Amino acid sequence: MTTIKDVAKLLNISITTVSRALDGYDDVAQETRELVIRTAQEMGYTPNRAARQLRKQRSETIGYILPTDKPQFADAFYSEFIAGLGDAAAASNFDLLVSAAPPDSAAEKAIYQRWAQGRKVDGLVVNRTRLQDWRLQYLSGQKLPFVSLERSLLPLEFIGVETDIAQGYLDLIGHLTSQGHSRIAYIGAAPDLKIDHDRYTGYRSGLEAASIAPDPALVTRADLTPEGGYQAAIRLLNQATQPSAIVCVNDLTAIGAMHAAHERGLKVGRDIAIAGFDGVADSAHTQPPLTTLDQPVYTIAGLLVNMLLKLIDGKPLDEHQVRIKPNLLIRASTVG
Amino acid sequence: MTTIKDVAKLLNISITTVSRALDGYDDVAQETRELVIRTAQEMGYTPNRAARQLRKQRSETIGYILPTDKPQFADAFYSEFIAGLGDAAAASNFDLLVSAAPPDSAAEKAIYQRWAQGRKVDGLVVNRTRLQDWRLQYLSGQKLPFVSLERSLLPLEFIGVETDIAQGYLDLIGHLTSQGHSRIAYIGAAPDLKIDHDRYTGYRSGLEAASIAPDPALVTRADLTPEGGYQAAIRLLNQATQPSAIVCVNDLTAIGAMHAAHERGLKVGRDIAIAGFDGVADSAHTQPPLTTLDQPVYTIAGLLVNMLLKLIDGKPLDEHQVRIKPNLLIRASTVG
DNA sequence: ACCAATCTCCAAAACGTTTTGGGAGAAGGC
DNA sequence: GCCTTCTCCCAAAACGTTTTGGAGATTGGT
Numbered sequence: 001m002t003t004i005k006d007v008a009k010l011l012n013i014s015i016t017t018v019s020r021a022l023d024g025y026d027d028v029a030q031e032t033r034e035l036v037i038r039t040a041q042e043m044g045y046t047p048n049r050a051a052r053q054l055r056k057q058r059s060e061t062i063g064y065i066l067p068t069d070k071p072q073f074a075d076a077f078y079s080e081f082i083a084g085l086g087d088a089a090a091a092s093n094f095d096l097l098v099s100a101a102p103p104d105s106a107a108e109k110a111i112y113q114r115w116a117q118g119r120k121v122d123g124l125v126v127n128r129t130r131l132q133d134w135r136l137q138y139l140s141g142q143k144l145p146f147v148s149l150e151r152s153l154l155p156l157e158f159i160g161v162e163t164d165i166a167q168g169y170l171d172l173i174g175h176l177t178s179q180g181h182s183r184i185a186y187i188g189a190a191p192d193l194k195i196d197h198d199r200y201t202g203y204r205s206g207l208e209a210a211s212i213a214p215d216p217a218l219v220t221r222a223d224l225t226p227e228g229g230y231q232a233a234i235r236l237l238n239q240a241t242q243p244s245a246i247v248c249v250n251d252l253t254a255i256g257a258m259h260a261a262h263e264r265g266l267k268v269g270r271d272i273a274i275a276g277f278d279g280v281a282d283s284a285h286t287q288p289p290l291t292t293l294d295q296p297v298y299t300i301a302g303l304l305v306n307m308l309l310k311l312i313d314g315k316p317l318d319e320h321q322v323r324i325k326p327n328l329l330i331r332a333s334t335v336g
Numbered sequence: 337m338t339t340i341k342d343v344a345k346l347l348n349i350s351i352t353t354v355s356r357a358l359d360g361y362d363d364v365a366q367e368t369r370e371l372v373i374r375t376a377q378e379m380g381y382t383p384n385r386a387a388r389q390l391r392k393q394r395s396e397t398i399g400y401i402l403p404t405d406k407p408q409f410a411d412a413f414y415s416e417f418i419a420g421l422g423d424a425a426a427a428s429n430f431d432l433l434v435s436a437a438p439p440d441s442a443a444e445k446a447i448y449q450r451w452a453q454g455r456k457v458d459g460l461v462v463n464r465t466r467l468q469d470w471r472l473q474y475l476s477g478q479k480l481p482f483v484s485l486e487r488s489l490l491p492l493e494f495i496g497v498e499t500d501i502a503q504g505y506l507d508l509i510g511h512l513t514s515q516g517h518s519r520i521a522y523i524g525a526a527p528d529l530k531i532d533h534d535r536y537t538g539y540r541s542g543l544e545a546a547s548i549a550p551d552p553a554l555v556t557r558a559d560l561t562p563e564g565g566y567q568a569a570i571r572l573l574n575q576a577t578q579p580s581a582i583v584c585v586n587d588l589t590a591i592g593a594m595h596a597a598h599e600r601g602l603k604v605g606r607d608i609a610i611a612g613f614d615g616v617a618d619s620a621h622t623q624p625p626l627t628t629l630d631q632p633v634y635t636i637a638g639l640l641v642n643m644l645l646k647l648i649d650g651k652p653l654d655e656h657q658v659r660i661k662p663n664l665l666i667r668a669s670t671v672g
Numbered sequence: 673a674c675c676a677a678t679c680t681c682c683a684a685a686a687c688g689t690t691t692t693g694g695g696a697g698a699a700g701g702c
Numbered sequence: 703g704c705c706t707t708c709t710c711c712c713a714a715a716a717c718g719t720t721t722t723g724g725a726g727a728t729t730g731g732t
């Protein structure tokens with residue numbers, strides 16, 4: 001491993017000068033700088049990250065923890081989200097540290113502590129925000145910068161990105177009612193999740209806007225997986241008052257719900273309408289193609305990272321909260 | 337931030353003793369050890385990672401780079417794979433560094449160099465191995481430990497996990513022929529990928545075992561996405577000699593292919609059989625449910641990490657190559 | 673010819689650990 | 703009572719950077 005000392009020795013100058021030449025300080029002669037840069041390049045010198053971190057007291061690393069409820073954590077949302085985080089971080093020469101833990105578990109807490117205490121990361125991205133989310137409190141307390149996708153209900157300043165769910169659901173429910181639906185069901189997620197809270201609220205105001213009386217029997221929850229959506233849809237379809245349309249908290253849930261409908265011999269689109277949210281799964285290629293509220297996951301991840309980096313650098317943010325309007329993609333699953 | 341010095345000062349002992357007490361050396365009195373551990377706990381002391389790395393010359397971090405061909409990198413395989421890597425690493429107190437770059441790009445090379453030169457990681461996991469893969473050569477040259485999912489054709493020692501594709505395809509093609517199929521098509525991936533190479537070879541020997549003459553017109557390639565599978569299937573279905581069955585290199589490709597078949601008015605399962613590979617996508621809930629060769633992605637990731645950690649520690653491996661037999665899940669997409 | 677200002681450069685300190693190479697005192701053997 | 707062996711502890715070095723606080727040339731003004 002070649003160190004800064006090797007470069008300095010070869011050039012017969014001090015390591016100070018090498019360091020400053022590479023860092024672009026202006027108290028080093030143009031000629032020397034070029035020489036240093038060239039030599040460092042030739043020798044294949046890259047600063048040792050640990051040493052640099054130790055001295056600068058920052059790790060140039062951001063962290064993200066996957067909310068893995070179960071080992072089979074297959075959700076395309078997250079592959080795209082991580083790709084977005086990784087790309088944006090790399091573009092600013094930051095690294096991305098990833099771990100996985102079940103939401104609200106001891107393991108999750110342990111990772112947060114390890115990262116925060118050891119200053120392993122300069123900041124964190126959190127998503128799947130919960131209504132009362134200790135993570136946000138903890139990070140605030142630790143004075144560790146963070147951004148989140150979806151705000152919590154805690155009285156903390158929110159910095160991050162939020163999907164404009166209200167508007168999205170107005171569009172979606174409007175579309176469904178224009179197709180003649182009035183018995184519109186909702187399959188949500190765990191009620192302590194912000195996304196469920198928001199989407200359920202959006203669902204209710206969508207109904208209200210269409211002057212449809214809400215029916216509690218048409219509301220159920222699942223766990224954001226196809227299997228959960230499948231089971232939930234079966235529950236709905238087994239009831240006396242069957243839904244004519246189902247809006248689902250995410251695409252995976254909708255995929256499961258479509259499966260259940262098919263099993264019942266219902267033709268999705270004609271006999272029952274089903275819609276998702278995310279636009280990230282294979283929604284364009286399901287059978288039938290799935291109507292969904294598409295959100296640009298990759299872009300959102302990039303936005304979050306850039307906000308976080310500004311926070312870390314103490315630079316001012318253009319806006320503390322970015323609202324993203326989801327895009328209603330109408331496909332065959334909701335048009336007869 | 338409390339440091340080891342703070343702990344030592346409070347207890348009026350040397351930092352050496354604190355360090356050794358916490359690290360479990362046996363040259364510290366039982367009484368002292370307990371006191372130190374308790375105090376450190378109470379003070380919320382966690383060793384500074386950078387300092388520790390600098391001194392120990394290892395980062396206790398492993399790296400993985402996502403092969404993001406395009407921004408929309410939605411593939412549930414990778415969310416599960418990363419969850420597996422993250423969990424296994426965390427179980428050994430290692431961290432997982434993730435980045436993203438298009439395969440075989442300058443960006444990819446830059447990340448590998450940055451991580452290798454700066455010793456930012458102690459080892460790497462690589463997948464989507466290519467037949468001639470410079471990454472493996474580079475890492476070998478840098479003497480940086482790595483494990484890979486799927487071997488390359490390079491004359492390098494292979495340490496990692498390999499799916500027993502030959503056996504899997506024998507099972508799958510056997511299943512298809514027993515259903516009366518003989519015009520079996522193959523939708524692969526880029527031919528320089530090891531997985532395409534292996535699966536194509538498996539496909540060919542599967543045909544051979546069933547005494548079916550291979551037809552080049554029934555072989556095409558896509559890019560592992562639903563969209564690619566959709567386009568490829570359209571090409572196949574537009575031909576004079578139409579396939580009666582299609583085996584796809586992964587589940588996403590199969591999902592796209594099913595979409596194309598549906599659009600043609602074909603009933604998948606009855607009019608045409610379609611099978612995937614991965615078992616990770618929402619294959620159980622597609623319409624119809626998809627026959628696939630299931631591989632335990634989460635487990636494989638864990639195996640890889642544990643092999644890598646042994647490599648890093650210089651410990652002997654039980655086996656250098658682990659073969660995983662994929663599990664044929666027969667579902668409605670291949671049974672009429 | 674002198675002083676001040678400007679350019680370049682550098683030695684040494686600091687970041688927070690782990691490891692090396694003992695050293696003091698108690699216990700044990702004769 | 704002396705020598706040896708444990709037991710428990712510690713001071714100092716080292717890891718590879720960045721930053722601090724100048725110091726020696728050179729230039730420019732008068």
